[in-house]
Amino acid sequence: MTESPVRPWHVSYQQVGIAQELEQLPYRNLAELAHECCQKWQRESQVKAAFSCVVPNGMNGRLSFTQVDEHSDAFAGYLRAVLGLKPGDRVAVQLPNSLGYPVVALGVFKAGCVLVNTNPLYTETEMIHQFNNAGAQVLVIVDMFADKLPAVLAKTGVKHVVLASVSEFFPAIPRTIVRGVQRYWNRVLPTVTVPHTRLKDALAQGRATLTKTPARTYWQGVGRDDLALLQYTGGTTGVSKGAMLTHGNLLSNIQQTRAMGQSHMAPGQECVLTALPLYHIFAFTTNLLGFLAIGGHNVLIPNPRPVQNLQRAMENFPITWMTGVNTLFNGLLNEEWFVAYPPKTLKASISGGTALHTAVAQRWRELTRTPIAEGYGLTETAPVVSFNPLTGTPRDGSIGIAAPGTDVRLVSDDGLDVAAGTPGEIWVRGPQVMQGYWNADEETSKVMQNGWFATGDVAVMDETGFMRIVDRKKDMILVSGFNVYPNEVEDVIADMDNVLEVAVIGVPDAKTGEAVRAYVVQNPDHVKELMPADVLAHCKKHLAAYKVPKLVVVRDDLPKSPIGKVLRKDLRQVVAQELSRG
Amino acid sequence: MLTEFETKLLGLMMIVIMLGMGASLTWRDFLIAFRKPKGVLVGVLCQYGIMPLLGFLLAQALDLSPAMTVGLILMACMPGGTTSNIFTYFSKAVLALSIMMTSVSSLVALGMVPALLEFYSELAGLDSGFKIPAGNVAQVLFVLLIPTVIGMFLRKFNPNIGATVELLGGLLGVTVILFLVVTWIPRNHLLLATTPWYVFFAAIGLGVFGIGLGYVLARVLKQDPNRSRTIALETGIQNGPLAVLIVTLTFSGTMQQEVLLIPVLYSLFIVITSSIVTVFFRRQSIREALARDRAKDGTVLAS
Numbered sequence: 073m074t075e076s077p078v079r080p081w082h083v084s085y086q087q088v089g090i091a092q093e094l095e096q097l098p099y100r101n102l103a104e105l106a107h108e109c110c111q112k113w114q115r116e117s118q119v120k121a122a123f124s125c126v127v128p129n130g131m132n133g134r135l136s137f138t139q140v141d142e143h144s145d146a147f148a149g150y151l152r153a154v155l156g157l158k159p160g161d162r163v164a165v166q167l168p169n170s171l172g173y174p175v176v177a178l179g180v181f182k183a184g185c186v187l188v189n190t191n192p193l194y195t196e197t198e199m200i201h202q203f204n205n206a207g208a209q210v211l212v213i214v215d216m217f218a219d220k221l222p223a224v225l226a227k228t229g230v231k232h233v234v235l236a237s238v239s240e241f242f243p244a245i246p247r248t249i250v251r252g253v254q255r256y257w258n259r260v261l262p263t264v265t266v267p268h269t270r271l272k273d274a275l276a277q278g279r280a281t282l283t284k285t286p287a288r289t290y291w292q293g294v295g296r297d298d299l300a301l302l303q304y305t306g307g308t309t310g311v312s313k314g315a316m317l318t319h320g321n322l323l324s325n326i327q328q329t330r331a332m333g334q335s336h337m338a339p340g341q342e343c344v345l346t347a348l349p350l351y352h353i354f355a356f357t358t359n360l361l362g363f364l365a366i367g368g369h370n371v372l373i374p375n376p377r378p379v380q381n382l383q384r385a386m387e388n389f390p391i392t393w394m395t396g397v398n399t400l401f402n403g404l405l406n407e408e409w410f411v412a413y414p415p416k417t418l419k420a421s422i423s424g425g426t427a428l429h430t431a432v433a434q435r436w437r438e439l440t441r442t443p444i445a446e447g448y449g450l451t452e453t454a455p456v457v458s459f460n461p462l463t464g465t466p467r468d469g470s471i472g473i474a475a476p477g478t479d480v481r482l483v484s485d486d487g488l489d490v491a492a493g494t495p496g497e498i499w500v501r502g503p504q505v506m507q508g509y510w511n512a513d514e515e516t517s518k519v520m521q522n523g524w525f526a527t528g529d530v531a532v533m534d535e536t537g538f539m540r541i542v543d544r545k546k547d548m549i550l551v552s553g554f555n556v557y558p559n560e561v562e563d564v565i566a567d568m569d570n571v572l573e574v575a576v577i578g579v580p581d582a583k584t585g586e587a588v589r590a591y592v593v594q595n596p597d598h599v600k601e602l603m604p605a606d607v608l609a610h611c612k613k614h615l616a617a618y619k620v621p622k623l624v625v626v627r628d629d630l631p632k633s634p635i636g637k638v639l640r641k642d643l644r645q646v647v648a649q650e651l652s653r654g
Numbered sequence: 655m656l657t658e659f660e661t662k663l664l665g666l667m668m669i670v671i672m673l674g675m676g677a678s679l680t681w682r683d684f685l686i687a688f689r690k691p692k693g694v695l696v697g698v699l700c701q702y703g704i705m706p707l708l709g710f711l712l713a714q715a716l717d718l719s720p721a722m723t724v725g726l727i728l729m730a731c732m733p734g735g736t737t738s739n740i741f742t743y744f745s746k747a748v749l750a751l752s753i754m755m756t757s758v759s760s761l762v763a764l765g766m767v768p769a770l771l772e773f774y775s776e777l778a779g780l781d782s783g784f785k786i787p788a789g790n791v792a793q794v795l796f797v798l799l800i801p802t803v804i805g806m807f808l809r810k811f812n813p814n815i816g817a818t819v820e821l822l823g824g825l826l827g828v829t830v831i832l833f834l835v836v837t838w839i840p841r842n843h844l845l846l847a848t849t850p851w852y853v854f855f856a857a858i859g860l861g862v863f864g865i866g867l868g869y870v871l872a873r874v875l876k877q878d879p880n881r882s883r884t885i886a887l888e889t890g891i892q893n894g895p896l897a898v899l900i901v902t903l904t905f906s907g908t909m910q911q912e913v914l915l916i917p918v919l920y921s922l923f924i925v926i927t928s929s930i931v932t933v934f935f936r937r938q939s940i941r942e943a944l945a946r947d948r949a950k951d952g953t954v955l956a957s
Binding site: 245408413 | 680682683685686689690809813814816817818820821
């Protein structure tokens with residue numbers, strides 16, 4: 073399968089003015105992109121800052137393009153000259169959206185090291201697995217979760233800890249107030265009991281080394297095929313593993329995303345609301361890298377829940393762009409302040425992560441009088457595979473056409489291309505497709521063949537290249553845009569002594585798209601009665617909140633295939649019957 | 655009696671408090687409140703309908719002296735205090751509604767307070783020596799509107815300064831009460847010792863009955879329990895420091911001391927009353943939120 077397959081979506085490109093071939097960015101790596109763009113946009117951009125961070129009461133801090141450039145240089149110096157890391161060493165970053173994030177992430181790239189994005193809400197168990205798997209030597213973590221460090225450090229190879237705060241780089245008075253509120257009012261700042269360096273000190277130490285060895289030295293040898301990022305995902309099989317994304321993967325996807333938005337983007341003039349977490353691949357590529365590349369202003373929201381937390385940011389900044397998930401757009405449409413005063417400066421919005429409901433899309437367009445369109449992608453594809461153009465008639469319910477430079481085939485179970493209009497699994501080949509999973513050749517070979525990546529999602533394509541998802545091949549559950557893998561939840565529950573067996577499925581949920589439901593069977597050898605509340609408590613201890621089942625049902629047995637494999641699809645059918653009965 | 659310096663200091667603190675209140679607002683908040691004015695209207699009705707009448711009835715029923723009557727009626731006619739926002743926050747009630755009610759009642763106060771004061775003073779048959787001139791009250795209220803507007807501009811001009819001033823104002827609201835405790839009680843402990851029970855009853859009762867009646871009226875006017883709790887706190891919690899300021903600007907000598915008694919006692923006890931009510935309200939809010947979750951999910955496990 074080496075010959076180029078047909079690209080029926082080129083017809084649609086012509087209609088909306090997208091170039092057929094992908095124009096590559098002139099940079100060798102992300103460090104160069106960061107440096108060159110910061111230099112250029114400091115001179116040319118009309119926006120107020122490169123990054124702002126806004127907390128719910130409106131207090132904010134900002135970094136200019138020059139500051140981001142200099143601070144990330146200093147962090148690169150800290151990693152290489154002070155800590156003695158080598159090119160390709162892994163640095164785990166576990167930060168919510170805050171000004172420390174761009175400095176650290178870009179600093180890791182400038183050091184020629186590999187970034188390991190980590191959800192700050194992970195439990196100790198999840199952190200230990202991820203850091204050990206990645207072989208992370210340095211961990212940059214938000215101070216709010218420093219209480220997890222003693223347990224994690226004891227069981228991983230992490231040698232150095234850098235602490236950053238949400239109010240990092242805020243002016244002195246707001247910083248003092250935010251920290252004061254965190255410490256004394258909300259009581260979310262635990263005492264740090266392990267050796268650590270504050271980000272500010274790390275930067276000072278790193279900066280001092282730059283006169284001897286400029287940061288440029290570290291990234292000069294890094295090429296497009298070198299590994300940039302380990303982005304963890306459950307993939308198709310459920311065991312969390314690191315998708316290996318190279319500098320080239322991400323540089324390409326920046327351009328592919330831009331092809332979607334370019335009709336509504338003016339370089340040096342955009343202000344994007346970044347409410348989605350940057351540790352997730354969607355906002356990482358689209359907002360952090362994409363808008364940095366065009367000299368836009370990223371307005372970072374540390375915690376978008378409740379949605380009211382966005383109010384001051386939207387009032388005080390001229391937001392022109394938004395990226396989000398269905399839940400976020402829907403949440404905003406249910407806020408009085410937003411409905412009364414939708415941002416006048418808004419130009420367009422992109423939705424991803426999970427299906428954008430037609431009703432939400434239509435209301436959004438009516439209210440804001442700006443286009444909103446859905447894109448489709450996966451962690452393994454950095455992430456964008458396809459998108460709906462922002463111009464032309466909206467096609468809600470579609471995941472759009474393949475991004476420039478991408479080949480997409482829909483393949484039947486026996487590996488053959490299906491006819492137009494027939495469902496098939498989406499296979500992707502393109503410059504954004506990962507190199508494979510980190511240290512997991514077997515897992516990699518299950519999803520990658522001759523450069524094609526099998527997504528596990530089943531779709532149909534029409535004659536102009538527009539696709540619509542019909543089913544997810546995998547049993548993965550999507551909770552508010554976050555992947556939950558039944559295997560992982562089942563493993564945790566199965567650890568309980570009085571659980572005989574367990575099956576986890578996703579059920580439709582009005583609020584989160586899907587919700588996790590667990591079916592458990594009592595182990596007759598144990599006297600202690602199996603209580604749903606105990607299962608929930610156990611899950612809360614070992615799993616991030618979004619993975620915890622919303623409902624636990626105790627059953628006498630589970631449906632099984634002749635060879636004893638639990639049939640999740642039968643349980644889903646039971647749920648479907650429940651729902652149809654109302 | 656407060657010294658001239660203390661009166662000035664009190665005035666200055668009031669200015670900062672109002673600056674903070676302004677900084678908690680944007681023009682849009684105002685406009686949004688008036689798009690769906692029912693909640694705010696119910697709140698203002700409770701504020702200026704229930705409280706002054708309650709103050710008047712308490713004064714009559716307890717047969718208070720003219721000086722105490724004027725103190726109680728003044729206290730009852732005051733707009734909502736900014737401390738109500740703090741208690742609302744802790745009660746998990748509707749903070750936006752609380753802020754709106756405080757600001758709208760402070761705005762309406764400009765015309766409403768002098769008129770109500772005049773009406774109830776007349777009704778209570780106070781002679782002219784005990785009346786607070788309507789012009790005085792209007793003047794003070796107007797002067798305090800200026801820092802409020804400046805606060806709003808600060809918020810817009812620089813959110814960092816705005817949010818800082820907002821916080822400072824909120825803290826000062828509590829500080830002023832401490833200030834009164836420190837300056838007033840040591841000098842008047844003899845007075846306190848000889849103060850009869852019914853004066854305490856009036857000072858405490860204004861807050862307690864105000865919260866109770868505010869809740870009932872809001873429920874009768876079809877506000878949901880959470881909004882009703884917000885309105886209740888807002889109704890019962892008055893702007894005590896403002897009343898103290900008006901008294902010190904109007905009266906002097908022993909008369910000032912007597913008129914001040916109820917506003918000062920009220921200000922002290924309302925903090926205690928509201929704290930107790932807040933604990934109770936908070937429990938209710940959490941219970942209702944859980945019940946809502948259960949109803950929505952059909953889950954039996956949320957508890």
